[in-house]
Amino acid sequence: xxxxxxxxxxxxxxxxxxxxxxxxxxxxxxxxxxxxxxxxxxxxxxxxxxxxxxxxxxxxxxxxxxxxxxxxxxxxxxxxxxxxxxxxxxxxxxxxxxxxxxxxxxxxxxxxxxxxxxxxxxxxxxxxxxxxxxxxxxxxxxxxxxxxxxxxxxxxxxxxxxxxxxxxxxxxxxxxxxxxxxxxxxxxxxxxxxxxxxxxxxxxxxxxxxxxxxxxxxxxxxxxxxxxxxxxxxxxxxxxxxxxxxxxxxxxxxxxxxxxxxxxxxxxxxxxxxxxxxxxxxxxxxxxxxxxxxxxxxxxxxxxxxxxxxxxxxxxxxxxxxxxxxxxxxxxxxxxxxxxxxxxxxxxxxxxxxxxxxxxxxxxxxxxxxxxxxxxxxxxxxxxxxxxxxxxxxxxxxxxxxxxxxxxxxxxxxxxxxxxxxxxxxxxxxxxxxxxxxxxxxxxxxxxxxxxxxxxxxxxxxxxxxxxxxxxxxxxxxxxxxxxxxxxxxxxxxxxxxxxxxxxxxxxxxxxxxxxxxxxxxxxxxxxxxxxxxxxxxxxxxxxxxxxxxxxxxxxxxxxxxxxxxxxxxxxxxxxxxxxxxxxxxxxxxxxxxxxxxxxxxxxxxxxxxxxxxxxxxxxxxxxxxxxxxxxxxxxxxxxxxxxxxxxxxxxxxxxxxxxxxxxxxxxxxxxxxxxxxxxxxxxxxxxxxxxxxxxxxxxxxxxxxxxxxxxxxxxxxxxxxxxxxxxxxxxxxxxxxxxxx
Numbered sequence: 001x002x003x004x005x006x007x008x009x010x011x012x013x014x015x016x017x018x019x020x021x022x023x024x025x026x027x028x029x030x031x032x033x034x035x036x037x038x039x040x041x042x043x044x045x046x047x048x049x050x051x052x053x054x055x056x057x058x059x060x061x062x063x064x065x066x067x068x069x070x071x072x073x074x075x076x077x078x079x080x081x082x083x084x085x086x087x088x089x090x091x092x093x094x095x096x097x098x099x100x101x102x103x104x105x106x107x108x109x110x111x112x113x114x115x116x117x118x119x120x121x122x123x124x125x126x127x128x129x130x131x132x133x134x135x136x137x138x139x140x141x142x143x144x145x146x147x148x149x150x151x152x153x154x155x156x157x158x159x160x161x162x163x164x165x166x167x168x169x170x171x172x173x174x175x176x177x178x179x180x181x182x183x184x185x186x187x188x189x190x191x192x193x194x195x196x197x198x199x200x201x202x203x204x205x206x207x208x209x210x211x212x213x214x215x216x217x218x219x220x221x222x223x224x225x226x227x228x229x230x231x232x233x234x235x236x237x238x239x240x241x242x243x244x245x246x247x248x249x250x251x252x253x254x255x256x257x258x259x260x261x262x263x264x265x266x267x268x269x270x271x272x273x274x275x276x277x278x279x280x281x282x283x284x285x286x287x288x289x290x291x292x293x294x295x296x297x298x299x300x301x302x303x304x305x306x307x308x309x310x311x312x313x314x315x316x317x318x319x320x321x322x323x324x325x326x327x328x329x330x331x332x333x334x335x336x337x338x339x340x341x342x343x344x345x346x347x348x349x350x351x352x353x354x355x356x357x358x359x360x361x362x363x364x365x366x367x368x369x370x371x372x373x374x375x376x377x378x379x380x381x382x383x384x385x386x387x388x389x390x391x392x393x394x395x396x397x398x399x400x401x402x403x404x405x406x407x408x409x410x411x412x413x414x415x416x417x418x419x420x421x422x423x424x425x426x427x428x429x430x431x432x433x434x435x436x437x438x439x440x441x442x443x444x445x446x447x448x449x450x451x452x453x454x455x456x457x458x459x460x461x462x463x464x465x466x467x468x469x470x471x472x473x474x475x476x477x478x479x480x481x482x483x484x485x486x487x488x489x490x491x492x493x494x495x496x497x498x499x500x501x502x503x504x505x506x507x508x509x510x511x512x513x514x515x516x517x518x519x520x521x522x523x524x525x526x527x528x529x530x531x532x533x534x535x536x537x538x539x540x541x542x543x544x545x546x547x548x549x550x551x552x553x554x555x556x557x558x559x560x561x562x563x564x565x566x567x568x569x570x571x572x573x574x575x576x577x578x579x580x581x582x583x584x585x586x587x588x589x590x591x592x593x594x595x596x597x598x599x600x601x602x603x604x605x606x607x608x609x610x611x612x613x614x615x616x617x618x619x620x621x622x623x624x625x626x627x628x629x630x631x632x633x634x635x636x637x638x639x640x641x642x643x644x645x646x647x648x649x650x651x652x653x654x655x656x657x658x659x660x661x662x663x664x665x666x667x668x669x670x671x672x673x674x675x676x677x678x679x680x681x682x683x684x685x686x687x688x689x690x691x692x693x694x695x696x697x698x699x700x701x702x703x704x705x706x707x708x709x710x711x712x713x714x715x716x717x718x719x720x721x722x723x724x725x726x727x728x729x730x731x732x733x734x735x736x737x738x739x740x741x742x
Contacts, residue, residue: 025259045107046104081251083249131194168216333496342494352484356460370485410468427450554617555624588603611669
């Protein structure tokens with residue numbers, strides 16, 4: 001009944017996330033009052049910053065970042081303080097959350113190590129300087145933190161490593177380090193893998209709670225700590241820090257309904273308010289991001305690799321709309337019933353060909369060709385063909401195989417009809433037609449490569465392509481790394497939306513099904529649950545077996561008649577019973593086995609075995625002393641020695657008293673294994689945290705974890721109950737043996 005009540009209570013909380021009537025926060029200063037609560041991650045620099053700047057507010061401390069985010073979302077706390085680069089990802093995944101303007105503290109994210117590792121830290125700093133100078137940092141920041149194509153690139157492993165480094169990570173801080181597809185990934189993980197190549201080192205990742213990571217780095221249990229570690233004066237007294245490898249600051253995460261609304265460039269007639277707090281799609285690597293930020297500040301960006309993906313997401317109700325150039329919008333509307341675009345032009349753009357910095361001569365030749373084509377009326381003809389209604393006219397001849405003046409390698413993206421798209425297995429469109437005319441005029445052969453939009457500019461910078469075309473707009477940021485031709489088309493950015501009434505109205509059960517899918521089916525996350533369950537069972541069962549044997553030995557010492565055995569047994573029992581298991585595990589892992597390369601699971605088995613033994617020994621002693629001493633005397637009178645008396649008379653009767661208490665302590669140990677995350681073990685509870693850190697949902701991960709613990713505890717309790725019945729003569733079935741008659 002209690003479990004059912006918990007299920008219903010959680011179900012209700014999952015259904016109601018609205019918090020109507022909450023007061024609006026006009027600034028962070030309002031949080032410094034007794035009526036407000038700010039959440040902070042335990043041990044992080046944000047905790048110190050909040051304690052210093054908000055002395056009047058109530059502060060809640062969280063071990064898990066996802067728990068802090070969820071508490072803001074559910075209205076349990078007013079704000080949560082953490083690194084801005086991590087909060088950007090949270091806001092991108094949760095349209096009802098926002099980051100407050102301004103910062104509450106500066107932040108200098110670096111790599112940490114124990115004192116005395118100056119030589120290693122110099123090498124780390126050399127790598128950081130290199131990865132900032134060659135553009136690797138900017139590329140990683142765009143992909144992981146800004147969400148533009150967040151995926152791990154193919155990086156080689158050191159073939160003949162000259163050293164081994166144990167690197168501590170958090171593993172629950174998306175997009176910095178998180179669990180995906182059976183392995184850790186994210187910004188920090190890519191940073192670590194690139195560092196390993198630079199140092200020619202073999203890497204061993206150690207994932208654990210953040211507070212435990214600090215201790216591990218200070219004590220030298222790990223060589224390096226890469227987990228959004230902020231460089232502070234207090235920490236510098238105990239650790240060494242590298243130069244900053246991520247630029248960030250500490251900010252506050254709040255619910256969007258706590259902030260005053262921001263004005264949109266779309267007026268009421270254009271339904272601009274419909275996008276406030278809603279996801280709006282933008283093409284990865286495009287200039288649409290700046291348009292969204294400037295013209296629709298209340299919208300939440302959602303990144304896609306193609307307009308077709310955005311159209312599918314729009315029709316499925318995943319996004320409220322997406323930004324697109326007006327000619328492309330017209331083509332999409334013609335091909336997709338139920339979608340339309342708002343007439344308001346958010347920004348007028350000029351499309352141009354892009355070139356590498358080394359191709360200034362080619363850029364000048366293309367500009368001259370464009371001028372000739374415009375003056376000769378060729379561009380006007382191309383406009384009429386590709387923006388007209390006659391589909392039969394939208395064809396192109398085959399590309400020429402020869403060119404007397406060489407070749408032009410054109411990079412483009414085929415998801416932008418009518419500018420570039422596939423038709424009957426060929427790339428066609430306005431841009432291709434214009435590029436063919438230019439190549440013909442220059443006496444060159446044209447080679448076209450189709451790729452993701454986000455890869456166009458990197459292909460130019462790397463020299464893979466000579467020219468790029470796919471509705472590329474000229475921006476100051478792009479002009480720093482590439483060259484542009486004169487604009488060949490003037491267009492405008494609009495918002496493509498679903499027509500009113502064209503979507504299916506969702507319901508709670510469909511949302512619940514989607515939540516279940518994301519929690520367990522996406523990326524086969526159920527495998528994480530099974531893996532964590534296996535670790536929990538291994539620790540529990542081995543600890544029970546070893547602890548029972550050890551407890552029996554301590555019990556014998558406790559009942560001995562010599563002080564040299566009794567006193568150590570008493571001290572052992574009192575010391576273990578008086579020490580919290582999580583503290584005991586950390587002592588074992590960081591101090592006792594601090595200089596030993598040992599698996600955390602073995603440490604957990606040792607720790608729980610010792611802890612279990614302390615309690616089992618007292619159970620056994622109480623059970624043995626409950627047996628009447630007269631039976632010992634009777635056994636001696638019958639000729640039984642001490643061993644025979646114990647095994648045949650004392651122990652069977654003592655087991656009747658011990659097993660009921662043993663059963664409860666065994667189940668208690670099963671549940672206590674949930675703290676092993678402090679020593680870098682991914683058990684059932686930790687895997688649940690990993691899933692929640694990806695989905696920001698509490699319902700299914702927590703309920704399923706509770707149900708699994710309940711099922712395992714029930715099964716083990718049932719097995720121990722069967723054993724209890726076997727040793728209890730009053731509960732055993734008896735067979736009356738008669739005397740056979742001759």
